[in-house]
Amino acid sequence: VLSKKAGGRPVKLAMTREEEFNTIPSRQALYSDFKTGVTKDGKITALEIKYYWDAGAYADYGVNVGRAGAYSGAGPYEVPNCKIDSYIVYTNKIFGTAYRGFGHLEVHWGIERNMDIVARKIGMDPVEFRQKNVLRPGAETITGEKIGPSHGKVYECLDAVAKDIKWTGLKSESEREQEKKTGKVRGKGVAVLHKAPAMPTFTATATVLKFNENGSIDLMTSLTDYGQGTYTALAQIAAEILRMPVERINVPWDSDTSFTPYDWQTVASKGAFMSGNATIMAAQDALRQIKEIAAQVFRCSIEELDYKDEKVFLEHNPDKYLEYKQIVNGYVYPNGNSIGGPVIGRGKYIAQGLTNLDFETGQGLPALDWTYGAHGAEVEVDVETGDIRVLNLSSAFDIGQTLNEGLARGQIIGGVIQGLGSALTEEFKFSDKGKFLNAGFVDYKILTVKDLPDKMSQHMIENPQMDGPFGARGVAEHPMISVPSVIGNALYDALGIDYFKIPFTSERVYLGIKSGKNEYHD
16 A cells, blocks of 8 residues: 555565564464363273364464364374364454464473373373374274375384483472482473474475476476475485486476466465475476487387486397487488477376365364374473473384485474474563563573584484375474374473473473472463
C-alpha cells in the first residue's frame, strides 16, 4: 500500500527485534494428556491421548501441524487400541506455523515422558519396555499401515544409543540421595521417535538433466538447497547412475520456477527421497538416449553396450568406445553427417499409494516413508543451582542407505543442537493477558557453543527403503525430535523428579529440587 502511494517506489520495512518477535509466527505450544492401558508384563493395550495446540490468533496453518501430530501421535509403538483427539485452540498470542519437526518434537515430548513413567509404574526397565512395544515388521501403525521389512528398525536405533551411553537401568532412590551429597548428580535416559513427511497424498516433483558441450551436466530442479546439502546428494545420485565424476554435475543455485521443472515445496524431509527418485529417472532417461545413439554408430544392439568414465563402449571390445561429449549434443560422422541431437533426461516422481485419513475411523496411509530414530543421554545436574550439563548425547537414525555421510552427520548434529535449545533454554513467556514478556535475545536464550554436550555421537543405521533412492530415507527434521524427551528422562534418573514442562531452565530445575516432591508442575 505504501509503495502504491509512493508511485511504485521500493519500500523497505525495518523492524525492531521486539516487533519481529511479536509479529513473526513460531512453533506452537502443546498441552498433552495421556491415558495408557498396559499389561503387567509390559505390553501396551491402549492409548487415549488429547492434544491441545496453542494456534495463537490464526490457525490457518497450525491446523496442519495438529493433523500431522495426531497421526504420528502414539510414537513408533504398536498400539492395538488408540484414540487421539488433536485440538487446535485459538489464543491471544503469536500465531503458530510450521517449524522443524512439524509438531513431532512436541508430541514426542509427551509420548516419551509418558512411556518412562508407565514403565516405572509397572516396575520395568524403560529400555526393555520400549523394546517390547516398538513397531516391528508385521505390526501396524495407529492408522492401519502395515510395517514391512524395508520400513526401518527403531529397535536397532534404541539398541545403539543404549549401548553408547552404557545403559544399565535407573538409579535407586538411595543411590540418588547419596550422590546429592556431592553437590552434583548424574542420570541417563533414552527416547525414541518417528516421523513421516507431512504432505498431500499427491505431492510430486520433477528434474531435468541437460548436457553441456564439454559433456558436463546441469541438473535442473525447483527444489531449494538452503544448507541441507540436497543439491550435493542429487549430483551424487546422477553421477552414480551415469558412472561419471560428481564434480562434472552442476545443480544451479539460481533455480527459477518459471524455467525449472515443478516441485511441490522444499519441506517435510522429502527432498532427497522424492527429487532423488526423479533424478534417478532423469539420469536413466539420458543414459537410454546415449546408448541408443551409440548403438546406431556401432551398428549393434543396446544390450551389447556398457559404460563408465563418461564413455560408452562395446561390452566385448572396450577399446571401441565413444565419449559422452561426442554423443550428448548429437554424434557427427567423419563425413559430416549427424544423428541424435541434444540429450535431455527427464524424470518425475509422485507420492504413490498414499490416502487421506478416514474421517470416522482415522485409518489411512498418510506416510511416504517413516524414518525412525532414538537418543540416549547422560546429564549432570548441580543441585544448588539447577544448572544442567549434558555429558553425552548419542543419536541413531535408520536412514535406509547413507547417500553422503558428511551431510547426514551434519543434519543430525545440527538438529540435535536445535533440539537442545528447545530442551534447555528457548521459551516464550507471556503475561496472563497474552503480552509477550521476553521479546528479545537478552531474555530469550539460545544456546552458544559453551552449552553443547561434552560428547556427541551419531549412528546411521542402514535398512534400505525399497522405494527410496538407492534405499535412502529422509533425516532432515528428525534429529531434534525427542531431544527434550531424552533430557527429561535423564533428569528423572538423576533427581527422581518428573518435570512436565520444557525447557529445563536452571530456575525450573532448581525449583523442582527445592519442592521436595517427585513431580514438579509450574
